Amino acid sequence: MKSAFRLGPARIVYLAFCTCVFVFLVAPIIVIVPLSFNAEPYFTFTEGMLRLDPEAWSLRWYREIIENEVWSASLVNSLVIGVSATVLATLLGTLAALGLSSPAMPGRRMVMAFLISPMVTPVIIAAAGMFFFYSGLGLGQTHLGLILAHATLGVPFVVVTVTATLAAYDRNLTRAAASLGAGPWITFRRVQLPLIAPGIISGALFAFAVSFDEVVVVLFMGGVEQRTIPRQMWAGIREQISPAILAVATFLIVFAALLLLTVNWLRRRGNR
Secondary structure: OHHHHOOOHHHHHHHHHHHHHHHHHHHHHHOHHHHOOEOOOOOOOOHHHHOOOHHHEOOHHHHHHHHOHHHHHHHHHHHHHHHHHHHHHHHHHHHHHHHHOOOOOOOHHHHHHHHOHHHHOOHHHHHHHHHHHHHHOOOOOOHHHHHHHHHHHHHHHHHHHHHHHHHOOOOHHHHHHHHOOOOHHHHHHHHHHHHHHHHHHHHHHHHHHHHHHOOHHHHHHOOHHHOOHHHHHHHHHHOOOOOHHHHHHHHHHHHHHHHHHHHHHHHHHHHO
16 A cells, blocks of 8 residues: 555656746636725735735725626626627537538538638738628627627637537437437437537537627627727726736636536536
């Protein structure tokens, strides 16, 4: 039993290297959390905070983002645009993945490359193209235009996750359902959909995260009424520097952590 817990030199070096990488990646993000409780309007740790003085710590900036109407409106816009774009991206991405999974579909690789192109195209190029395209249709500075633009960015994530899930799908189940008299719709709803649901939900979560975090497209296409949380944070940095941005960032960190935990749970469920 003792030998099982014995660490050799190579193991110690490996663990030390992993710890350094973890700290390098996470430390700049985690440091935001304690700074958001600063009682003073500073972006640094005060002497009172370092001494753990209770008076140096406060929920002042959290109260500000809750009571401030601009932040509240930005949150509502982010949720409305994010949820709508997620629903649209999930629907289109799932249908595309189902078509790409069919062996009878011609040019699958070319279509797949076309569908995931928004994922690899620089965001500023995509945002500029969407601005000119949707402005020509009269959808510039509208919620509908932002929803369509965010759905375009979210579709590739849904296509990739659902396609990966369909790769492990046993098509003999579809044939068995058809042999028992089930039509294509019933087969999809009762057999295929429950099995690929973890992949669809994972893709939807990624699409929502992309929409909720997107700022470049909003800068190009959004107006005052379409200001989202990332857009408001950007404005807060440029126009009026306030630690309220750190409080919002803390909420986003918690949201991202919950998202990763959910995706990991869905992945394990899918593997089972």
